[in-house]
Amino acid sequence: MANNRELLLECRGISLSLQGRLILDNVDLSVHRGEIVTLIGPNGAGKSTLVRVALGLMKANQGSVNLIAGTHIGYMPQRLTIDPVLPLTVQRFLTLARHYPKNKLIETLSETGAAHLLDSPMQTLSGGETQRVLLARAMIHNPDLLILDEPVQGVDVNGQEELYRLISNIRKRHHCGILMISHDLHMVMSATDQVLCLNRHVCCSGHPDSVRVDPNYVALFGRTPVLMPYSHHHDHSHDVHGDVVADKDKHKGCNHG
Amino acid sequence: MDDFLLRALFAGLGVALIAGPLGSFVVWRRMAYFGDTLAHAALLGVALGFLLEFSANLGVIIVCVALALILVALQQQRRLASDTLLGILSHTTLSLGLIAIASMETLRIDLMSYLFGDILTVTTIDLYWIWGCGAVALAVLITIWRPLLAITVHEELAQVEGVPVARTRLMLMLLMALVIAVAMKVVGILLITSLLIIPAATARTFARSPEQMAILAAMVGCIAVSSGLGASLKWDLPAGPAIVVSAAILFFVSHLWWNRRAKATGAV
Numbered sequence: 001m002a003n004n005r006e007l008l009l010e011c012r013g014i015s016l017s018l019q020g021r022l023i024l025d026n027v028d029l030s031v032h033r034g035e036i037v038t039l040i041g042p043n044g045a046g047k048s049t050l051v052r053v054a055l056g057l058m059k060a061n062q063g064s065v066n067l068i069a070g071t072h073i074g075y076m077p078q079r080l081t082i083d084p085v086l087p088l089t090v091q092r093f094l095t096l097a098r099h100y101p102k103n104k105l106i107e108t109l110s111e112t113g114a115a116h117l118l119d120s121p122m123q124t125l126s127g128g129e130t131q132r133v134l135l136a137r138a139m140i141h142n143p144d145l146l147i148l149d150e151p152v153q154g155v156d157v158n159g160q161e162e163l164y165r166l167i168s169n170i171r172k173r174h175h176c177g178i179l180m181i182s183h184d185l186h187m188v189m190s191a192t193d194q195v196l197c198l199n200r201h202v203c204c205s206g207h208p209d210s211v212r213v214d215p216n217y218v219a220l221f222g223r224t225p226v227l228m229p230y231s232h233h234h235d236h237s238h239d240v241h242g243d244v245v246a247d248k249d250k251h252k253g254c255n256h257g
Numbered sequence: 258m259d260d261f262l263l264r265a266l267f268a269g270l271g272v273a274l275i276a277g278p279l280g281s282f283v284v285w286r287r288m289a290y291f292g293d294t295l296a297h298a299a300l301l302g303v304a305l306g307f308l309l310e311f312s313a314n315l316g317v318i319i320v321c322v323a324l325a326l327i328l329v330a331l332q333q334q335r336r337l338a339s340d341t342l343l344g345i346l347s348h349t350t351l352s353l354g355l356i357a358i359a360s361m362e363t364l365r366i367d368l369m370s371y372l373f374g375d376i377l378t379v380t381t382i383d384l385y386w387i388w389g390c391g392a393v394a395l396a397v398l399i400t401i402w403r404p405l406l407a408i409t410v411h412e413e414l415a416q417v418e419g420v421p422v423a424r425t426r427l428m429l430m431l432l433m434a435l436v437i438a439v440a441m442k443v444v445g446i447l448l449i450t451s452l453l454i455i456p457a458a459t460a461r462t463f464a465r466s467p468e469q470m471a472i473l474a475a476m477v478g479c480i481a482v483s484s485g486l487g488a489s490l491k492w493d494l495p496a497g498p499a500i501v502v503s504a505a506i507l508f509f510v511s512h513l514w515w516n517r518r519a520k521a522t523g524a525v
Contacts (some may be wrong), residue, residue, distance in 0.1 A: 055417050075417040082410060086285045087464045096407040097418040137414070 006033040008071050008177045011054055014063035016046075023049050024060070025201040031145060031177040036168070036191060039181045041198035042220060047181045048078065050198065051149055054179070067145075074143030076134045078181075080149045084109045088122045092115070094137050104140070112136045112166060127154030131163060139170065146170070148180040164183075164191055261377055266486055268379040269500065271387040272452060273478030275394050277460070278471035279436055280453030280478075282429060283459070285409050292450040294347035295437045299446045300354025302438070303371055307361060314386050314438060321434030324350065329430055335444055339420045358425070374445035375499030376486070383442055390439045392433050401428050406467055443482075444497040452481045455504040456481060462515040477507055 010157060011029040015022070025048045032035050039047045052058040054065055082088055094105050104143070109115040114132040117125065125133060131151060138146055151167060152160040168191040171178050180192075195211045197203040197220065204214040211217050264431025283292055299317045324346065329341055358366065370378070379387075398405075404425045407415035416422045439450045456477040457470065464470035485500030 052302075055413075057413055057416060073417060075414060077411060077414050080411060080414075083285060083287075085458070085461050086409070086460065087466055087470055088410065089466070092466060093410065096403070096410055097415060135509060 007031075008033055009049070009179070010066045011067075012064050012066070013061045014053055014065070016049060016053065016058070016060045016062075018049075022200060024053070026063070027198070027202055029054065029179075029196060031179045033144065033177050034171065035193045036176050036178045036180065037148060037194045037196060038192040039179070039196050039198055040183065041203075043183070045199045047183075047198055048149060051179065051181060052148060055147060063241055071145050072141060072143040074138035074141065074146045074176075076131075076146070076148045076151055076155060077137040080130060080134060082122045084123050089163065090117045090122060090125075090133050091119060091121055093122050093133065094140060098141070100140060108136045108140045109133070111139065111170070113162075128156070128159040128163070131155055132166075135163075135166070135170075139174075142174070144176050146176055146178045146180075147164055148178065150181050150183070152182070167191065261379070262486070264379045264381065264384055265496065266483065267384055268376055268481030269486060270444050270479050271384070272443045273435075273456070273482045274475050275398075275436055276440060276452045277424070277456050277473075277475030277478045278398055279432060279475050280392065280457040281460070281467070281471045282405065282409065283433070283453045284457040285452070285467075286429075288433070288477070289450055290343045290347075290455055291349045292433060292437065292453055294328070294350070295324060295433055296441070296446045296449040297347045298350035298354070299437060299441050299449075300371060301350050301357060302354075303366075304354055304357035304361065308357070314383075317438040317441060318390075318435060321438055322355045322431060325403050325430035325434045326427075329427060346478050369446075369454040370445070371417045371441065372447050373495060374441070374443050374448060376443045376496045376500075377489075379442060387439045387442070390435050395493045397428060397432060401425055405429060444500060446499050448497055450511045451501045451504065452478065453507050455501070459504070459508040459511045462511045479502070481507055 007030060009029070009031045011027065013030070014024050016024040016026045026047075027050060029037070029039075029050065039050065041047050049058065052211075053060050054067075055073065056065065056067075082093075090109070091102070093106060094100065094108070106115050106118060109118060109132075112132040112135045114129060114136060117129055117133060122133070131153070135148070135151065138148070148167065148169075151164045155163060167178065167180070170176070171191075191210075192208055194205065195208050196205045197211060197214070198218050199220055203216040203220060204211055206214075265425055279523040283289060295329060298320050302315045302317030304316070305320060306313035308315070311480030327420075328342065328346065331337075332339055355368075356366065367375070404415070404420045405428075407418070407420050408422050412422055436453075437449050440452055443453055457474040459477045460470045460473035464473055481504035482500050485503040488494055488503065489499040
């Protein structure tokens with residue numbers, strides 16, 4: 001899907017230990033424009049750490065992070081809790097780092113489906129609304145590279161589906177690169193170009209179709225239960241109780257690969 | 258009105274005007290204990306000022322700034338929880354200050370006036386200190402307002418967006434040190450944090466934006482200072498504690514009013 005192979009971010013041989021514990025072991029990662037790269041892996045696999053290294057928030061012990069000059073990053077952190085004692089509306093939240101005219105705010109919020117929240121206090125937002133506002137803040141200065149740390153956290157299954165569709169649309173419309181962490185890979189598969197299965201080192205990587213049958217992936221996540229409540233052409237919700245979908249049906253309706 | 262009363266009033270108002278906006282950050286960033294620690298160290302600064310024969314104000318500023326820097330350095334190690342570190346430093350510096358003052362035999366100072374403030378003996382020079390430092394602190398705070406607010410809401414997000422996090426945080430620490438040094442004269446080192454916290458917490462009930470909260474906190478502080486001084490005059494109360502109690506009364510009244518209104522409108 002990434003026809004234009006303009007490189008945005010490249011990490012090479014990243015190794016990092018914290019308090020004597022090896023967190024990342026010789027990890028390579030690259031993101032191109034127009035491409036969605038998804039990091040998956042069990043808890044404690046180092047997904048967030050890798051993203052923090054890529055963002056420059058942490059320093060690796062070894063390896064290099066190369067953010068191509070002129071690449072603007074939009075970052076959506078994993079969690080946001082704002083103390084109720086701080087009076088802050090969505091509008092104010094979006095302009096914390098920089099001032100933007102109101103029509104720009106509304107335009108961006110509309111794109112993430114949160115325009116009606118402009119004047120709401122941040123503390124009154126639901127989980128899904130908070131994620132949409134965070135996504136809007138990541139997008140507001142037209143980034144070349146969006147880095148999303150578990151963008152659907154705290155969102156119910158229907159909302160997750162919608163958010164992933166939204167992210168996929170953003171990629172199409174803005175032609176930016178997207179690096180995303182997820183632990184529920186089945187949901188994101190159909191929108192992702194490249195999956196990086198991380199468990200301290202890169203277990204396997206590649207197109208979702210090839211990763212899913214990779215022995216290393218199967219060893220980490222097992223074959224079942226494969227939960228597929230989402231693929232591109234569906235316009236209705238699916239059973240969320242973990243019904244197993246037969247292998248051949250898994251990717252019907254996907255338009256990639 | 259007598260001169261000493263006017264000086265007391267101006268000293269209190271000067272402190273309240275900067276303590277409100279700065280105190281808002283103390284409340285937002287949960288730095289109350291940090292403020293307490295700096296304040297407790299102030300006594301050591303007083304002793305240092307006398308020992309080296311320069312002004313007590315300068316001694317306090319030096320010690321508070323040094324402590325703030327030490328704290329920043331220690332917190333980056335993350336081996337001990339912040340409140341443990343603060344607890345250790347807070348009481349150690351207070352004890353060191355008490356020992357230093359007690360051991361200076363030639364020095365006859367009224368310990369109570371440092372612990373609980375002595376606003377009625379404010380001199381014209383004290384006023385220069387308070388308004389001079391207060392004006393500088395306010396100007397700096399306004400300059401770093403946007404980055405400071407950004408790192409208060411989400412530090413890493415702000416850092417990715419290009420906010421100079423370490424520098425901004427350091428500036429806030431230094432501002433705290435400066436304000437605590439000049440506020441000591443008004444309410445004393447044991448009560449200083451109340452001037453930072455109570456007006457800000459009171460203002461929260463009425464504020465719709467961070468800026469509103471800061472301005473309202475300054476106003477609440479001014480009201481508390483004026484009414485506290487008035488009460489002190491009328492009923493012969495100790496001035497510092499009277500100011501703190503006035504602030505506390507404003508706080509409780511505002512929250513009662515808020516709860517009533519919330520019930521009336523059905524909001525929470």
